Amino acid sequence: MNAICTSCQTVFRVDPAKVPVAGVRARCSVCNGVFWVRRPEPVVPVPAVRVEAPVATAPPVVPRAAQPVLRTPAIGPPVVAPPVAERAMPPAPAISFAPPAAPPAQRPAVPPSQAPASTPAPPPRAPVAPAFAPPPGLGLPAARPTPTVSAVAPLPAPPARPVVKPRMNPFMSQDPAAKARRLARALISDMVVYHPAKRREGLQNGSLKTLFDEEIKKSWEEYVDQVGREAAESTPFFHEALNEILADGRAIFP
């Protein structure tokens, strides 16, 4: 069966026999995100919404055609509709996993370096080393509220590369590290374009740190908020961006 990380969409091959009946939480070896893995039903009736979703986490979009309409002159006369129509927001996304029987055919062309989407999936017990192992003794009930991350056992680094589905549009799925790096650089790039005079002064007087103290704090908070404290503190992206972009290549920010 396949398990998909809900944070970075990486697909892992999992032996269903190792998944407890009640499901198990697992930590993604790529982005460290925690997500649920559930055992598939013996006979899988595939829900239509899951098969139709172009991306596993994409929520349903408001079907415009089904909403109260008003025709334009080129199309036809006005349609009788309720006096005031307001579009309702669709429900929040709830899809976490691709069903085991879901075909990968909706994926675009495959980069040569990756496993092709159309390649038949190996049998469940194929000797493919799983990229993660479900932590033992954590068969939690499905209805349990969001558990704490600390309850999840740290997982060893994967011996094999995960099966990554090819994606045509990089904005629909991102490598968390690349995303964090780009976010850091964009935050610092903003400082440069919004405060060019202050930066010049800071570079000349060596007072860059003091002058940009507030902006750096605000940016760091946003960075932590978006990538998570652990990822923010364990990667050098933010300080690299400060030195490279704000300090013009000087190692001012340790």
Next chain:
Amino acid sequence: MSLINYASREINCKLVYYGPGLGGKTTNLEYIYEKVSPSSKGKMISLATETERTLFFDFLPVDLGTIRGFKTRFHLYTVPGQVYYNASRKLILKGVDGVVFVADSQIERMEANVESMQNLYDNLLQHGYDLTKIPFAIQYNKRDLPNSSSLEELQENLNPGWPVEDPARQKPLANPDRPSDMLVEQVEGTWIERAPYFEAVAVRGDGVFDTLRSISKLVLKTLG
């Protein structure tokens, strides 16, 4: 979330100008405000910082004519572009009918463009919208600057396209406003669709109304 008021015979649509900081979103609205006749526009509201940078949003209501007795009023919004104002951006996107992404063509702002585009995809998704399925246009602004990225580079980074799943739509489709620009085409055996794009120099008004015309047409099409 366009509002159709049958009593007052009005359609209200929400357009959001999105993009990196200092990319020209407010400049777009200011140019539109300057050129639209007083009878067709409301008051432009700008919540800006003391240095004239957008703090929360700009707002401009514009009437774009009448369709079968219904007055079409577009509410134009901008968002603050600076990365750390994400909470405001998310809020402003709520109930959006169409999005214009105003990219800054300067080479040194490419990463900020890509970050902002990713942020747009992510924030829309959190509201339950898929950018590939709502009216969306891209404006490459500041085309007059000498340090601009090439159009190909901008398209590759910001408008990579998405697969066309519906077989009925798997046929070449040109941008009606610019036939040389293909909105749907086959690339290496896969049908892909891209957002319509426009080159602009917003401070001069170049491309500003082309962009507005395109996005408003796309929004009106969804109502029909």
